[in-house]
Amino acid sequence: MKTYLLYLLLVSSLLVACKKENGTSTSNIPAMDMVDTGDNSGNVLKYSGTFSDGPYGSTMGRVKIYENAGAYSLVLDSFNVNNGPDLHVYLSKEIQPLNFIDLGKLRSVSGTQVYAISGMPDFAEFKYALIHCQQFNHLFGNANLQ
DSSP states (O other), rough: HHHHHHHHHHHHHHHHOOOOOTTOBBBBEEEOOOOOOOOTSEEEEEEEEEEETTTTEEEEEEEEEETTTEEEEEEEEEEOOOOOOOOOEEEESSSSSSSSSEEEEEOOOOEEEEEEEEEETTTTTOOOOEEEEETTEEEEEEEEOO
């Protein structure tokens, strides 16, 4: 009987993990960051990829890495993801974030968003962009940067 109750408690906690909770979820207001990609902007597209769904969320859109005067930025373009309580944007060496750079909290579940990348990561190693629920260690989506 104890095993059954423990199993029921475990399954229940997995079902509610990373679901929308009042006051802790990411904004539903679409982001509208502007990205200047004109010839005179200095922004050079270095890598891009298309998001795939993760086990805990539906994720759509593109990710682009731009370089401008030695500084890199990550752009979420035509982006949409299911909501969660503690979603972050990661650059990662693997699809499951073991070795990653946290670019910060996801500001919105939709729209165009720009995140600064500190330092000079080796994109031959950091070849994935992830949307990840930090609180529950759940992957919502990933894109392979090429």
